[in-house]
Amino acid sequence: MKLDLRGVSVTLDGHPIVHEADLRVDDGEFVALVGPNGCGKSTLLRSIYRALRPAAGLITVDGDDVHRLPARQAARRTAVLAQESPADLDFTVAEIVSMGRTPYKADAATDEELCARALERVGLTGAIERIFATLSGGEKQRVLLARALAQQTRLLLLDEPTSHLDIRHQLEILHLVRELGIATLAVLHDLNQAAAFCDRLYVMDAGHIVAGGPPDQVLTPDLICQVYGVRAVHRPQLVFERLKGE
Amino acid sequence: MTTTTRQSPVQTGLVPKKRRASGFPLLIAALAAAVVASTWLAVSIGAVHVALPQAWGIVADRLLPGFLTDGTPRTWTPVQEQIVWEFRLPRALLALLVGAGLAVVGAVLQALVRNPLADPFLLGISSGASFGAVLVLVLGASALGGLSLSAAAFAGSLLSLALVYTLAQRSGRLSPSRLVLAGVALAYLFQAAYSFVLQLAQSGRAAQQVLFWLMGSLGGARWHMLPLPAVVLAAGVTYLLLQHRPLNALAAGEETAVSLGVNVHRFRLTLFVLTSLLVGVLVATSGAIAFVGLIVPHAARLLVGADHRRVLPVSALLGAVFLQLVDIAARTVNAPQELALSIVTALFGVPFFLWLLRRRSVDRAVSVT
Numbered sequence: 001m002k003l004d005l006r007g008v009s010v011t012l013d014g015h016p017i018v019h020e021a022d023l024r025v026d027d028g029e030f031v032a033l034v035g036p037n038g039c040g041k042s043t044l045l046r047s048i049y050r051a052l053r054p055a056a057g058l059i060t061v062d063g064d065d066v067h068r069l070p071a072r073q074a075a076r077r078t079a080v081l082a083q084e085s086p087a088d089l090d091f092t093v094a095e096i097v098s099m100g101r102t103p104y105k106a107d108a109a110t111d112e113e114l115c116a117r118a119l120e121r122v123g124l125t126g127a128i129e130r131i132f133a134t135l136s137g138g139e140k141q142r143v144l145l146a147r148a149l150a151q152q153t154r155l156l157l158l159d160e161p162t163s164h165l166d167i168r169h170q171l172e173i174l175h176l177v178r179e180l181g182i183a184t185l186a187v188l189h190d191l192n193q194a195a196a197f198c199d200r201l202y203v204m205d206a207g208h209i210v211a212g213g214p215p216d217q218v219l220t221p222d223l224i225c226q227v228y229g230v231r232a233v234h235r236p237q238l239v240f241e242r243l244k245g246e
Numbered sequence: 247m248t249t250t251t252r253q254s255p256v257q258t259g260l261v262p263k264k265r266r267a268s269g270f271p272l273l274i275a276a277l278a279a280a281v282v283a284s285t286w287l288a289v290s291i292g293a294v295h296v297a298l299p300q301a302w303g304i305v306a307d308r309l310l311p312g313f314l315t316d317g318t319p320r321t322w323t324p325v326q327e328q329i330v331w332e333f334r335l336p337r338a339l340l341a342l343l344v345g346a347g348l349a350v351v352g353a354v355l356q357a358l359v360r361n362p363l364a365d366p367f368l369l370g371i372s373s374g375a376s377f378g379a380v381l382v383l384v385l386g387a388s389a390l391g392g393l394s395l396s397a398a399a400f401a402g403s404l405l406s407l408a409l410v411y412t413l414a415q416r417s418g419r420l421s422p423s424r425l426v427l428a429g430v431a432l433a434y435l436f437q438a439a440y441s442f443v444l445q446l447a448q449s450g451r452a453a454q455q456v457l458f459w460l461m462g463s464l465g466g467a468r469w470h471m472l473p474l475p476a477v478v479l480a481a482g483v484t485y486l487l488l489q490h491r492p493l494n495a496l497a498a499g500e501e502t503a504v505s506l507g508v509n510v511h512r513f514r515l516t517l518f519v520l521t522s523l524l525v526g527v528l529v530a531t532s533g534a535i536a537f538v539g540l541i542v543p544h545a546a547r548l549l550v551g552a553d554h555r556r557v558l559p560v561s562a563l564l565g566a567v568f569l570q571l572v573d574i575a576a577r578t579v580n581a582p583q584e585l586a587l588s589i590v591t592a593l594f595g596v597p598f599f600l601w602l603l604r605r606r607s608v609d610r611a612v613s614v615t
Contacts, residue, residue, distance in 0.1 A: 049505045075507025084499035091498070091552040099498055102491045103507035151506070 002027055002155050002183040003048065003078075008057030010040070010047045017043045019207045020057065023185075025155070030177070030184045032194040032215075035204035036228055041187045042083075044204070045159055048185070049080045061155055075103035079148035081141070081158045093119070093135070093143050094128045100150030111150075118149035122176060138169030145176060158186035162193070171242050195219055203227055270556060273549065277563035281342060284570040288338040289330055291574055293582060296326050304330045337467035341573045342566040343475045344464070344532045345542075349565025350483055351521045351528075352539025353546065353557050357497035358517050359422045365539035366525045369429035370406045372536075373436035375522075375529035376460055378402025380440040383456050384447045396474060400526025406432050407522045420500060420514070461586030462535035464573050471531050478527045482520050483562060489513070490554040497552065536588040537595040538565055544599065568595075 003025040010018040018040040025031045033041050046052045048059055050066060059066050061077045069077075079100070097115045104111075119125050122142040127135065132143060141161060148156055158177065162170040170190075174197045177184055188194040194201050195215035202212040203219075205227045211218045221232040290301040300322045307320070308331055348366065355364040366372040378398035393401070410432055414425035440460075444453045459466075486493065492513055495503040503510050542565040543557060549564075550556035569587075572594065576585040 046501070049501070051501050051504045071504075071509045072507035075505060078505070080501070080505035082499070082501045082505065084501050090547055091494075095494065095551065095553050096498065099491070099495050099502070099506060102495050106491070157505075 002029075002061060003185060004058075004060045005044075005048070006058045006060075008044065008047060008054045008059055010043050010052055011055045012043065012052070016055075017207055018047070018054075021204075021209045023202055023209060023212070025183045025185050027154070027183055028181050029199045030186070030197060032186050032188045032198035032201035033204060034188055034191060034194050034201055039204040040207040041204050042159055045080075045157055045185070045187055049078055049082075049157055050074055072103040075151065075153075077153050078155045078157060079151040079153040081144050081148055081156070081161050083159050083163070091132050092128070093124065093130050093132055096132050096143055097146045097150050100147040100152075103151065114152065115146070115150050118146040119143075121149055121180075122146045137164050138166075138172060141165065141169070141173050142176070145173065149180070154183060156180070156182045156184045158184065160187050160189060163189065167240050168242070171240065175242060191219060191224070270550065274559060274563070277560065277567065280567045281563060281570070284567050284574070285338045285342065288341065288570055288574050289334045291578060292329070292334060294326060294329050296322065296330055300326065301330055305335060332469075333467075336469045336472060337464050337573070338570060339472055340464050340467040340475070340531060341570045343472070343479055344528050344535065345538055345565040345567070345569025345572075346562040347475065347479045347482075347524050347528045347565075348535060348538040348569070349542035349546070349561040350479075350486065350558060351524050353543035353554070353561045354486060354493070354517055354521055355539070356543055357493050357554065358514065358521075359420075359425045360497060360499065361422050361426055362544065363540070364426065364429075365537075366403075366521070367433060367534070367536055367539070368426060370410055370432035370436060371403045371429075371522055371525045372529060372534040373433040373440075374406025375399040375403035375526050376534045377436040377440045377443075378405075378526070379530055379533075380443055380456055380460070383459070384443050384452065394530075396527055396530035399530040400523055402436070403522040403526040403529070404519070406436060407518050411518060458586055459533040461588040462533040462591070463576075463584065463587060464532050465584060467531070475527050475531055478524060482524050483558065485520065486558055487555070490558065493554040494552075497554075532587070534588070535569070535591060537591040537599075538569060541591075541595045541599045542568055 005023040101111045224232040382398040413428035492508045495506045546560040
C-alpha cells in the first residue's frame with residue numbers, strides 16, 4: 001500500500017471543499033481522479049502534498065501520516081507535477097530538474113547523474129542548458145516530470161498534466177508517466193483518456209468521492225449523467241494513438 | 247523515449263556549443279578585483295587629490311604599521327592621510343557594504359515574491375525604514391525612547407513588511423500580485439507619513455538635510471558605522487548561501503517548494519525578517535538608495551543564470567562595485583556639491599537596465615555547471 005486517504009475533509013476559508021474522502025493508490029498503480037470543475041479534486045490533491053492541512057481524516061504514505069512527517073521526509077516520498085510555472089527568472093532546464101534534489105543532502109556528483117538520467121527518461125537530454133521559459137508546453141511538462149523523477153519518490157501526484165497540451169503531447173506525457181511504473185494519482189479532465197490510461201479511477205462530485213474502481217465499471221452513462229449532467233453515448237469515433245517507435 | 251523520425255524542437259533549438267565550467271570562479275575573481283580597484287580609485291579621487299600609489303601607501307601603512315615604513319619614505323602629507331583614512335576609506339567600505347546588501351536583498355525579494363520587479367522600494371520596506379529614520383532625525387532619539395537610528399529604521403522596515411505580508415495573505419497562501427500591490431500602497435503611505443513629519447519639523451534646514459539623506463548619501467560614513475552593517479551582511483549572506491536550494495524552490499513556486507520539502511511558512515518568515523533587518527541597517531547608514539536592489543540582481547542573472555548559489559555572490563560583488571562607482575560619480579560630477587545617490591543610480595542604472603532588457607535573449611556569459 002502506498003497512498004491511503006481515510007475520511008479526509010478539507011476546508012478553505014471556512015468553506016468545506018472536500019467531505020470525508022476515502023482513496024487508495026497501490027504500488028505501481030495509475031489512478032485517475034476525475035470530476036467536474038470545482039468539485040474539489042485539486043484541493044484533495046493539495047492536501048496530499050501538504051499545501052493544505054485537512055480539517056479531518058488521515059493521509060498516509062507508506063503507512064506514515066504525511067502531515068506529521070518532517071517536510072523533507074515527506075518530499076522524499078511524494079513528488080508533484082502541479083499547475084504552477086516558475087517565476088520569470090530564467091531558470092535553465094538543468095536548474096529546474098536539480099530542484100528535485102532539494103529534499104536530499106546535496107551531493108554534486110549524485111545529483112548531476114540523477115538529473116541527467118531523469119532528463120534522458122523524458123527525452124530532453126539535449127535541452128539541458130535551455131531556458132525553461134522558452135520551451136514549448138509539452139517540453140515544459142516533461143521537464144517538470146524530470147524534476148519529479150529526480151526527486152526519486154515512489155508516489156507521483158499530477159494535477160491536470162495534459163492541460164494546454166495538444167493531443168500528441170497529451171499522449172506523450174501520459175505514456176511517459178504510465179511507463180514509469182510509479183504509483184500515480186492524476187487529476188484528469190478527459191474521461192476517455194482517464195479510462196484509457198488508468199488502472200482505477202475515482203469520480204468526485206461536489207466534494208464527495210461518489211464512485212471508485214476500474215474505469216469500465218465506474219464510468220457508466222448513469223453516473224456521468226448524474227455527475228456532469230451530460231449524456232454519454234457510444235458512437236464510432238476516431239481514437240488517437242501515438243505512432244509506433246515514438 | 248527516442249525521437250528518431252521527427253526532429254524535435256529541442257534539437258533544432260539553442261543548444262549551447264560548449265560548456266565553460268571554469269567561467270564562474272573566473273567571474274568571481276574578476277569581480278573581486280573590480281571591488282578592490284574601484285575602492286582604490288574611490289580613496290584616491292576627491293577635492294584633495296591623492297595619487298593612487300600614495301593612497302595605497304596610506305592604507306597599507308595603517309593596516310600594517312612598520313611593514314612598509316622601514317624602507318619606503320612617506321610621500322604623503324598628514325592632511326592627505328587624515329582625509330584618506332578618516333573619511334574616504336570608511337566611506338568607500340560603506341559603499342561596498344550598502345551596494346552588496348541592497349543587491350542581495352533585491353535578489354532575495356525577487357525570488358520570494360516571484361516577481362522580477364520586486365525590490366525594497368516596491369515592497370514598501372525602504373519607505374518604512376525611511377519613516378523610522380526620519381522620526382529619529384526630526385524628533386530626536388529621546389522622543390522615541392532612545393531608539394537608535396538603525397533600530398528605528400529596522401522597526402520601520404519590519405512594520406511595513408509585516409503589514410504587506412498580512413495584507414497579501416489569502417486563505418493561507420501568499421499571492422505575489424497582492425504582495426506587490428500592498429507594497430506599492432504602503433510605500434506611498436510611508437512616504438506621505440515621513441513627508442508629513444518633515445513638514446511639521448520646525449527647521450527648514452534640518453528638513454532639507456533629511457530629504458537629501460533620504461535620496462541616499464554616504465557622506466556621513468565614519469569607521470564606527472561599519473561594524474553593524476558588516477556583521478549583518480556577512481551573517482545574512484552566509485545564511486542565504488546555505489539556503490540556496492530552498493530559495494530556488496521558492497522561486498519556482500510556493501506549492502512546488504512545499505512539495506520539495508521546504509517549510510515555506512517558516513522559511514519565508516525568516517527571509518522577511520532577514521531582509522527587513524538588512525534594509526533597516528543599510529537605510530540607517532546611507533538613506534534610501536533606489537535601483538540597486540532592482541537592477542543588480544538582474545545583471546547577475548544575465549551573467550550566471552537564476553541559480554541562487556551563483557546569483558547571490560555575484561549580486562553582492564556586482565552591487566558593491568556598482569555603488570562604489572556611483573558614489574565616485576556622485577562626489578565628482580558636480581563637485582564640490584554632492585549629488586544624492588538615487589539620482590546617480592537612476593541616471594546610470596535605468597539606461598543600463600533598459601539595455602539589458604533589450605538583449606535579454608542573448609546567451610549567458612557563463613554557462614551552468
